[in-house]
Amino acid sequence: MEIRADFHKRLHNIKDDVLVLGSMSGKAILNSIDALRNRNLELAKQVIEGDHIINQKRFEIEEKCIQLIATQQPMASDLRMIVSVLNIGTELERIGDYALGISRVVIMIGDEPPLKPLIDIPRMAEKTIDMLRRSLDAFINQDVEGAREISAEDDSVDNLYDQIYRELLTFMIEDPKTITRATRLMWVAHNLERAADRVTNICERVVFVITGKMEEIGASKY
Amino acid sequence: MEVTLNKNIESLPYLDNVKLRTRMANLYYNKFQALRNVTLEIPSHAITAIIGPSGCGKSSLLRLFNRMNDLIPNTRVTGDIELDGKNIYEKSIDVVDLRKRVGMVFQKPNPFPMSIYDNIVFGPKQHGRTNRNELNKIVENVLRKSALWDEVKDKLEQSALALSGGQQQRLCIARVLAVEPEVILMDEPCSALDPVATLKIEDLMRTLREIYTIVIVTHNMQQAARVSDMAAFMMMAGDRAGELVEYGHTSQIFTNPRDKRTEDYITGRFG
Ligand SMILES: Nc1ncnc2c1ncn2[C@@H]1O[C@H](COP(=O)(O)OP(=O)(O)OP(=O)(O)O)[C@@H](O)[C@H]1O
Ligand SMILES: [Mg+2]
Numbered sequence: 001m002e003i004r005a006d007f008h009k010r011l012h013n014i015k016d017d018v019l020v021l022g023s024m025s026g027k028a029i030l031n032s033i034d035a036l037r038n039r040n041l042e043l044a045k046q047v048i049e050g051d052h053i054i055n056q057k058r059f060e061i062e063e064k065c066i067q068l069i070a071t072q073q074p075m076a077s078d079l080r081m082i083v084s085v086l087n088i089g090t091e092l093e094r095i096g097d098y099a100l101g102i103s104r105v106v107i108m109i110g111d112e113p114p115l116k117p118l119i120d121i122p123r124m125a126e127k128t129i130d131m132l133r134r135s136l137d138a139f140i141n142q143d144v145e146g147a148r149e150i151s152a153e154d155d156s157v158d159n160l161y162d163q164i165y166r167e168l169l170t171f172m173i174e175d176p177k178t179i180t181r182a183t184r185l186m187w188v189a190h191n192l193e194r195a196a197d198r199v200t201n202i203c204e205r206v207v208f209v210i211t212g213k214m215e216e217i218g219a220s221k222y
Numbered sequence: 223m224e225v226t227l228n229k230n231i232e233s234l235p236y237l238d239n240v241k242l243r244t245r246m247a248n249l250y251y252n253k254f255q256a257l258r259n260v261t262l263e264i265p266s267h268a269i270t271a272i273i274g275p276s277g278c279g280k281s282s283l284l285r286l287f288n289r290m291n292d293l294i295p296n297t298r299v300t301g302d303i304e305l306d307g308k309n310i311y312e313k314s315i316d317v318v319d320l321r322k323r324v325g326m327v328f329q330k331p332n333p334f335p336m337s338i339y340d341n342i343v344f345g346p347k348q349h350g351r352t353n354r355n356e357l358n359k360i361v362e363n364v365l366r367k368s369a370l371w372d373e374v375k376d377k378l379e380q381s382a383l384a385l386s387g388g389q390q391q392r393l394c395i396a397r398v399l400a401v402e403p404e405v406i407l408m409d410e411p412c413s414a415l416d417p418v419a420t421l422k423i424e425d426l427m428r429t430l431r432e433i434y435t436i437v438i439v440t441h442n443m444q445q446a447a448r449v450s451d452m453a454a455f456m457m458m459a460g461d462r463a464g465e466l467v468e469y470g471h472t473s474q475i476f477t478n479p480r481d482k483r484t485e486d487y488i489t490g491r492f493g
Contacts, residue, residue, distance in 0.1 A: 004490030073444050075476050075488045212478030 007072045014064050014085055015140060018092070021057045022136045025092045026129050028054065028099030029195060033125040035106045036188060037118055044106040047099055054096035061089045080212060084205040088139065091198040091205075095132065098191040098198075105187050115171060115181045121188055124160040127153070128196045135202045139209075147206040150199065151217040157196040164189045235452070235470050240307075241266035241405060241435040242287055247301035249282055249291060249464065256282040257464035259301070262454060266404075269427055269436045271450035271472070273443060275487070278456040279464035280439040284407050287437065288324035289317055305405070322349065325398035329410040331390035333382035333397075338374055341382045341393060345401035360400050368396040369426050388419025395426065406430065408438040412445065424449045443488055447476045455484045 002008070028047050035044040065082050068074060074082055131150050138146035168182040200217065208214055242264040249257035256279045264270045272280045285291045286303050289310065303310055310320055322345075334341050342364060343357045351357060361378065365371040370392040374385070382393055391411060398406055408427075412420040427436055427449050440446050446453055453475040455468045468481040479485045486492045 002491055007490070075443065075447070076479050076485050078489045079477060 004072075007068070007074075008078075010064070010068060010072075011074075011078060011081060014061060014068070014082075017057070017061045017064070018085055018088055019136055019140065021054065021061060021089060021092045022132065024050075024054050024057060025095040025099065026132050028096050029102070029125060029129055029132075029192075032099040032102035032106065033122055033188075035103060036109070037122060039106075039109075039111065041107055041110065044103040047103040048107075051096055051100045054093055058089045058093040062086060065089075077209065077212075080209050084209045087205050088202050091201050095195045095198050098195045101191045102188050105184050105191075109181070109184055112181060115178055115185065116167075120160050120164045120167070121185065121192070124157055124164070124189060124192045124196075127157050127160065128192050128199065131157075131196060131199045132202075135199050135206065138203065139206045142206075142210050144207055144210045147203040148217055151203040154196050154200045157193060161189055161193045235263075237263050237265045239266045240264065241305070242437070243302070243304040243307075244283075244286065245302040245304075247283075247286060247299070247303055249279075249286065250298045251294065252296045255462075255464060257286070258462070258466075260464065260466045262466060262469055264435065264437060265452065266435045267431060267433075268451040269431050269438060269449050270452040270454065271446035272437065272439045272454045272456060273441075273446050273488075274456035274467075275458065276441075277463060278458040280456055281409050282464065283456065284326075284409055284437060284439050287405065287407055288321050288326055290326065292317065322401050323403055324405040324407060325401060325403035327391070327394050327398055327406065327408040327411045329413050331387055331394050331414065333385070333390050333393050335381070335383055337379045338382050338385070338393060339378040341397050342400045345397060349401060364396040364399040367399055367430065368392045369422060369429075370396060386419070388415045388422060391415060391419070391423060392426065395423075395430075399430075403434065405435045405437065408436065410439055410441060413441065420445070443476075447472060455479070455481075455487065457483055457487070 028050065031043055031047050034040060035047065065086050068082055131153055134150050135147065137143070138150065165186065168186055171178045172182045204215065204217055207217065240263045242262075244260050244262045247257055247260040247262075248255065260283060272283060274280055282291065286299065287305070287310075291297045291299065299311055305320070305324065309315075334344060336344075339361055342361045343351075346357060346360055351360070362371065362375075365374060370389060373389060374380075374393075382390065385393060391414070395406075395411075412423050415423065424445065427438070430436060431451075438446075438450065450472045453470065453472045454466060455475065457465050457467045459465070468475065468479060468484045470480070474480075475484065476488065479488065
């Protein structure tokens with residue numbers, strides 16, 4: 001007989017909140033890259049202004065977790081779940097911050113002529129967002145194997161980052177006038193690389209909720 | 223049966239200072255089996271909590287350690303139960319001496335209807351201590367240890383029944399300490415107490431643990447988590463009582479239990 005139905009329902013609702021936060025952060029990354037691709041400064045501004053909503057959502061989740069800890073004395077997997085939600089909330093909020101960083105770069109770039117057609121950066125963003133979505137699926141479905149797999153895919157984001165770095169370096173060496181523009185794109189790529197690292201942290205938390213073990217999976221190259 | 227047993231033994235945590243040990247312990251009240259192949263090692267200078275739903279056999283297990291079950295007619299015990307490596311169910315064992323070494327505190331404070339002072343010296347007198355000076359020292363010493371001295375030092379001749387519930391329980395602990403036991407068994411010692419008195423007893427247990435070995439049965443999971451170093455989870459399934467499901471360090475049991483049944487019980491997914 002389930003005797004803590006109310007508590008478990010509240011815990012379940014918090015997991016829903018994590019999904020909402022995740023989709024907000026993912027959307028922010030998507031929008032920031034769209035803004036870059038289409039030189040949509042209006043959209044970039046929206047991402048910047050929307051960041052505080054993401055922060056608020058995270059605080060709301062934290063508040064609910066603290067309430068549950070203080071009033072319900074969670075134990076075992078429930079305790080691990082709440083601690084992990086607190087951590088995942090932080091990771092998601094930071095991913096939102098990277099979107100904000102990218103959007104600021106977009107505004108700096110303004111209407112400068114493009115350095116080159118954007119190919120690898122959008123690809124990097126897509127991969128990151130795909131990993132993010134699947135990590136949250138793994139979180140909801142308590143899927144350890146899934147979490148480990150996603151984490152391993154961080155390598156492909158790192159490889160794209162390498163590629164972008166080398167390419168931009170070539171531009172800068174050949175023509176120092178491109179340095180400013182190339183550096184800005186480097187920042188964008190760097191923000192995406194960091195976002196993907198945050199996804200691997202989320203995956204570590206998913207593994208922890210299920211197994212109770214803190215393991216560092218797929219340590220990032222960067 | 224073999225399977226449960228082996229799994230039980232394998233999963234025992236490694237302890238290098240075993241005070242109490244049961245091996246394949248079974249207990250029957252008439253035909254009813256109240257403990258099933260319980261194998262367990264309890265470390266000295268630590269607090270071990272026994273948790274589990276009502277009727278699963280916690281008190282029965284606790285009473286095994288000072289042969290209190292002997293007082294219940296038609297009980298039968300099989301298996302080994304050892305104190306310091308010596309089987310306490312052997313014929314040569316003097317039960318009075320055993321109960322001096324293994325004291326017990328009960329759920330309801332049960333002071334004798336006499337003065338605070340006499341409650342404490344009762345045991346030592348039984349064991350032949352009569353020197354007034356010596357007895358005075360014992361009284362002060364154990365009342366200090368049980369954190370009651372300051373509250374009662376001016377009214378030692380007053381009836382123990384006039385104390386509050388929490389004070390009475392600390393007096394009962396003092397009374398146990400007065401016979402200089404090595405092990406203190408506590409069966410839900412706080413269930414009749416308010417939260418502040420409860421925290422006082424818990425605090426007291428933490429200090430006593432330096433000197434004694436404590437085994438506590440409690441229904442309060444938070445209490446088990448707060449005070450104990452080791453935790454044992456027992457269960458009953460249908461009419462089968464007395465199975466030790468999981469035993470380990472408290473930090474592990476309450477954050478990452480190995481057995482699904484422990485997990486379900488401590489997270490309130492079944493009760
Ligand atoms: N004297 C007795 N005679 C017969 N059966 C008994 C006796 N004492 C206990 N039992 C039975 O043995 C089982 C274990 O009892 P025990 O008192 O050890 O449980 P417990 O875990 O301490 O329960 P509670 O949490 O309610 O105190 C129960 O099913 C109980 O009915
Ligand atoms: Mg009992």
